């Protein structure tokens with residue numbers, strides 16, 4: 001994929017973050033996962049103030065997870081929990097360097113986060129809290145919407161059918177996925193944001209494609225990369241009964 005010079009959002013960058021997130025062992029790395037969202041925020045910001053609310057919402061969610069990771073890095077689980085000298089000693093000897101150089105251990109991947117937060121009792125299954133797991137679930141649900149939207153955008157219309165605008169496809173995908181999880185008020189706000197969706201030629205330029213055929217090729221790659229990350233996250237959350245965290 002060639003890089004699009006002069007444009008803030010780059011689909012090649014989005015792709016490489018998504019691919020980096022999918023580790024060989026069916027887990028998802030959190031840092032590149034969040035970087036994928038950073039890239040999408042750039043796209044949204046270019047659309048103007050109408051969608052500012054959505055970028056803010058995503059920034060809020062990625063910010064929560066990053067903050068949790070930062071805190072854990074400063075005060076790793078072993079130390080926080082035990083307060084015993086033996087553990088401190090072991091940490092100092094074996095892990096202090098790795099922690100400093102590799103960042104948070106618990107928030108390295110989706111599965112390590114789930115494990116650590118369950119272990120520390122941070123995940124509340126009854127009430128809303130700012131756990132990494134429930135926050136990730138919000139981003140995760142939004143990712144399904146994005147995948148469906150891009151899939152629709154990449155499909156050529158069935159012969160005889162009118163070519164739908166990205167705005168319409170975006171609305172359609174939203175109603176089929178994310179809307180189910182949103183309150184009436186948020187759904188109203190979303191409906192207003194769809195109007196700001198640019199037309200097809202904007203997307204073609206964005207992915208450096210000449211026409212629908214070229215765009216389809218790139219979009220397919222993105223859809224596949226999102227699908228890989230989505231499926232892994234879905235499985236990890238499902239295995240721990242976390243698909244409905246409040």
Ligand code: 1Q0
Nearest residue numbers: 011040043044051054057138139142186190193194196197
């Ligand atoms: C013009 C763009 C339109 C995009 C419309 C997406 C509809 C979502 C609108 C939702 C507004 C957010 C208000 C807050 C919602 C929260 O209540 C909700 C739940 O959180 P909580 O803490 O209350 O339980 N939060 C969420 O559901 C988080 C997700 C927000 C929506 C994420 C939208 C993702 C947008 C991605 C950019 C698309 C770029 C595509 C370009 C790709 C080109 C190859």
